[in-house]
Amino acid sequence: MLKSIIRYCDKFGNLTNPCRIMVCILLILGFSAQISSAQEWESKFIKIKNDGHLQYIADQKGNTIPDFSHVGYHQNTKAIPQVQVVATLSATGDNDEAKIQEAINELAKKQPEANGIRGAILLKKGSYKIPGSLKISASGIVLRGEGEETKLIATGVGKRKTIVASGEGKLAEIPNTRVKIANHYVPVGAKSFHLSSTKGLSIGDKIVVYRPATANWIHDLKMDQIEPGTGTIQWTPEDYNFEFERTITAINGSQITIDNPIVMALEDQYGGGEIYKCTFEGRIAEIGIENLLLESEYNGDTDEEHGWDAIAFNKIENSWISGVTSRYFGYSCVNLSHDSKQITVKDSKCLAPKSQIIGGRRYSFNNDGQLNLFINCYASEGRHDYVTGAKVCGPNVFYNCKSENAKADIGPHHRWAMGTLYDNITTDGEINIQDRGNWGTGHGWSGVNQVLWNCTALKVTVQNPYVSGVNYAIGVKAEKTEGRLKGRPIGIWENQNKEGLKPPSLYLKQVEESKN
Template sequence: MMKYMSKLISGILIAVFSMGVVAQTKLPPGWQSTLVKVTSDGKLVYYPDKQGNTIPDFSRVGYHHGDISIPHYPITKIVYPIENGDNRQHIQNAIDEISRMEPDKTGHRGTILLKRGVYHIYGSIRITVSGIILMGEGENINETRLLAKGTERFTLIQVNGSGRIEEIPGTRTKITDTFVPVGTHSFHVSSSSNYKVGDRIIVYRPGTQNWIHDIKMDQIVERKGTRQWTAQEYNLSFEREIVKIEGNCIYIDNPIVMQMDEKYGGGEIFKYTFAGRISEVGIANMCLESEFEHYEDNHHAWIGVQFDKVENCWARNLTCRYFGYAAVSCERYAKNVTVANCRCLETKSIITGGLRYSFNNWGQQNLFMNCQSTEGRHDYVTGARVCGPNVFYNCTAFQTYADIGPHHRWAVGTLYDNIITDGEINVQDRGQMGSGHGWAGVTQVLWNCRAKRAAVQNPWTSGNNYNIGMKGQKYPGHFTNRPEGIWEGQNELNVFPRSLYIAQLMARHKNMDLLILMK
């Protein structure tokens, strides 16, 4: 563990210095938000609003919550490209062979190295068991290059477990607090007798009709195809782990990212299992490409890498070119996935709704960092009813055709940290857009981003959205009569700390002094 921590802290230091977080003599003293500050003695302090809500701690995302580095293992099997033929089965056979091996104590079965060369692939490569790493010798087109061929939409590399979340009968317990604010790590329950430290639980926030009515999502101005929201669609399940119990007070690893209010049904917890979920799968160091016939071709490979029903997995150092939808997509049951140093370049599909979501997230506690996108629409985006926390950190998007941000139907708890785009970043009521997108999200935090312009609105009830230190134009949004979100430090030159995610991660690992950011 200490070895992993040492690597992690070293990586953070490199990131901090390379981003220029260390103060420069020509810059004025750092500007700080009133909501979260680094104090003179180097502590990260949060300032609650009148209800007790704070900006939450987003640091426990990605592979093993950011507590250990992505591991390196020796090569188990080497695969060479077949020059004239389909390499899919060739690679799949190697994966299947490793899948039959017993995992070691870390959960690792084996690492497959795809040697430099071009691999023609017809159809999807599938990884369905834990502990397999598929890696190449580099992400340049002249290194390890997988070329997806054919005229059907498919995912080039699928990493999918099986099963679903199953509630353990008899464990559901009512949260007794009349109000649980955003940012807290604890709450009281009617009885903690069924629980112990280490239990995995669902923090359940029910959808209720009076809540739907109060956020006016049963009153969406209709056009053809518009669906009003219904309560049963908005039962939200946040995956958490118990870290401490004091009497009937439960402490959890990741914070509450949406208010739980007694008048809207409060909340409950229950234990769960997910037997088919897989882990410790990595995809790295490759160039993934799709064949295409023309710029708006909709019939070719669609996604580079897709994760679902997984936890503690990663994709890194991938260059994805010409796909129709996404470079990497984390689906509903993808949890604690790190997507790092990946590129989604020159997307090929019609420029319209539902297409070109370069880095797409529907899961929980996922981290997208140091990624790049060109010619996308929604480059860093979440879907409907996404339960955070999730983080997009230090990413860029250029030649973009739409906006970055929560796309529709109430994504909860996302940090957009140091995102740079030549387009827009929006958090707003999307109303009748699509089939009735409505409120895109709550507890959406933009920190030190740069955009052409941004709209950040607050929903009518149940929380806030934030834009802290953005460089760019402020505009009202698609609907101009909505409550304004919380804005601070627009166009400030020296936002401090430059990265909220890095500052929170460093503060959590107490052997790292936040004052290093100020020197």
């Protein structure tokens, strides 16, 4: 049809008649709109209603793709603050670790404001030598540079973390608050369910949704039958009890509503579920690491006795890392450990890691926590650039992140990560969600209820575990591969290599709706 329009317009030669010009323009615009309209498509799992809102299509058991909008700093209900500078430091060109640590310790003594903020320490342009680690252990402290001209150099030898922000203690159950979930089945995506009793519960209570592991669940997953390899460990129930941190937002009779969805179905046949009120004394918050370049000294491309993590968070919530670049570290730019919750990592880069290219190295942006967001990040020469570890409780999100010169794959790395959205991830390597079998010490099934949305990769494997959920590849542009281990159930693929997915970003659309 376009050729016909062109031939029609060509008849006029040097057009002088404005009407003829307008006719040709309208014909071409109309044809372009027709092509655009024909290319757009919606997932059969999430549709856009006439009013512009998302409609989640449930399966026979009620499972849907979860709502991932409430992850990151304060669950997207607050903007990352512009914290006032209360101390300014300049580089000496020598060991500046003690000076920066002293400033951190002094700021920790200051009474925080009502919002929990104490203030920002500004590191002026220059090179700061850090032979050990900078440690932040009090809430409300921001460490800020002036962009890549503020350079923290991990000097000397030995694996270590250059910036460590961590509180103390652990997640603890409040005695006599445990209650059985009454539903026989609570589906993925649900935010409401019934309890055997709501006595003693209130809106705003911090709770754990507890999903116990059972021997029959592990057996049905065939994770007690992993083919033996070097150091292979079969899964056992005591190692796979999951604690999802949530907040009660409504109570209606025996039904409670929580702030974030269920990301692994709670099933009577596999032990059902419980809730209990919880505390985490010693966990810190309102920590910011901003606008810094971190570099590690190294001795050769495969040297491993040097800076390992540029930034490491643990026992921390409602904090952020923004505008950070790392170079030459052996493991990561950012490493969020298990007790890291509601962290936003944005606009950051992991460049030129130095290590052997084997297991346990080059996890550029690693997340083992829950309710965390990685957005607009970049990695090169990593092995697992956007990755979750073992028994990671979601939801978590990686959005609009890019990986180049990838040495391995992106995705859940081992042992049952639950509820991760990989949205608009681009890599020249692979994205894999699969049974990893006896890799490592018996990784087995790497993840469940993982969603690849509008991602681009060289190759992609998506498998479904035998029970307890599925994995999605929606609008993925890549070569579809079977995976390391054959004969596993194939995951859900929808419109492979087809452009025009609506919405282009599931995460952004879900956030938009959450704010309306």
